[in-house]
Amino acid sequence: MTRTEKTARVLDRLREAIPAPETELQFRSEFELLVAVILSAQCTDKRVNLVTPALFEAYPDAAAMAEAEADEIFEYIRSVSYPNNKAKALAKTARMLRDEYGGEVPREHKELTTLAGVGRKTANVVVAVAFGEAAIAVDTHVFRVANRIGLVKDQPTPLAVEKGLRRVIPREDWGEAHHLLILHGRYTCEARAPKCERCPLTDLCDYYAALQKLPxxxxxxxxxxxxxxxxxxxxxxxxxxxxxxxxxxxxxxxxxxxxxxxxxxxxxxxxxxxxxxxxx
Ligand code: SF4
Incomplete structure (x- = not known):
């Protein structure tokens, strides 16, 4: 079985197991999505969803947030990870959106990565989820799951995993695959203790096969x-x-x-x- 065939089988099984493969972040606009994704770095979506309702009520758009100082934003997001850095990034990004992009979230990946707190992964999520563009964002879950199952072969960096996945997944499925792999990693193939006993992928998974060979x-x-x-x-x-x-x-x-x-x-x-x- 080629890696492309194996990946297709994996995605088919995950489609059956995960009926609604979409982001768990709550948002109502492109701006809110961007803010939520920035906040979700090194933090759970659940935690982000706890702080964003009050944050978005106070700052419903880029123009409103651009008026705020970082320490004011900090008060709303203090319970997420790295709140100081994220508050500074949000204040700066909101000003850039207001001053350089007419208050709108840019559609281009390259432009998104010029914003504070926005790296390749965040930009991929925004273009895929907000604008329906083909992109595979590789976060900690996608990185781990893709390597464990063997959708990519021992790729050492998120960028290498992204390139590997792009080779074996049809372009039109990139966005869906991103969510399927994230949700699989979050709820089944967990970092410390993967729940192989209830995973539908055991016969396709390199990591599981290696576990079976242990004495x-x-x-x-x-x-x-x-x-x-x-x-x-x-x-x-x-x-x-x-x-x-x-x-x-x-x-x-x-x-x-x-x-x-x-x-x-x-x-x-x-x-x-x-x-x-x-x-x-
Ligand atoms: S079999 Fe285990 S290691 Fe492999 S994908 Fe499933 S949960 Fe992860």
């Missing part, structure tokens, strides 16, 4: 003899060596042979880790 736990280990047990060396030890495997993941190794076939003596479980993908 079964050993029974009968004696933790009094050492924190770890090397099956290769047949010995216990407390001070592990480390080794980077061929996937770039740092593994615990035994200090004699360098073998990574090491088990936690208390639980009997392997110490081997499958490469994970997380950003900020």
């Amino acid at each position: 079964d736990p050993l029974s009968g280990l004696d933790p009094k003899r050492g924190r770890y047990y090397s099956k290769t060396a047949g010995r216990y030890f407390d001070e592990p060596a480390t080794k980077t495997d061929r996937y770039g993941t740092e593994q615990i190794a035994d200090p004699w042979t360098g073998s990574m076939n090491v088990f936690d003596a208390r639980t009997g479980r392997t110490t081997r880790k499958v490469k994970d993908y997380r950003i900020g």
Whole structure:
């Protein structure tokens, strides 16, 4: 199966599992969407939705927000992450919109990225959601899910993931795919503990396949003899060596042979880790 075919199957399954693939941010205008997306950087949509009703009532458009100082905006958004920086970015962006774009949110990706607090990902979301343009915004969820499933192959940056996804997803599906992958990452393929047991993608997922190849736990280990047990060396030890495997993941190794076939003596479980993908 090619990567394009696999991606098509993944998206079909996600379409069945996620009937309404759209942003969870609440907004009523392009300006409100832009503000909400700026606020959502490193923050949950749920948290952003708690602060935006009062913020938008106070500043319903760019002209109104452009009159505000950053510390006034701060009072409305203090419970989101990085409120100081975001308040400054919103004040500056509102003034730019008023002074350079007639109070409107520009449609062009390039122009959007000149605004304070607007990077490539934010601009992609705005052009896709507000203006229906083809764009795939890669946030932390899309980055992790695309790499884990294997829609892209070990891509190290959001931009590389975006380019990889653009190659395997038809252009007309970019916007929908962005939301499907975000929602899948947010509610099923979570960063710390992916819920593989209720995921519809197990037979298509590289990460799941790698998890299945991990050795079964050993029974009968004696933790009094050492924190770890090397099956290769047949010995216990407390001070592990480390080794980077061929996937770039740092593994615990035994200090004699360098073998990574090491088990936690208390639980009997392997110490081997499958490469994970997380950003900020
Ligand atoms: S099988 Fe597990 S790791 Fe793979 S996409 Fe589903 S939840 Fe994520």
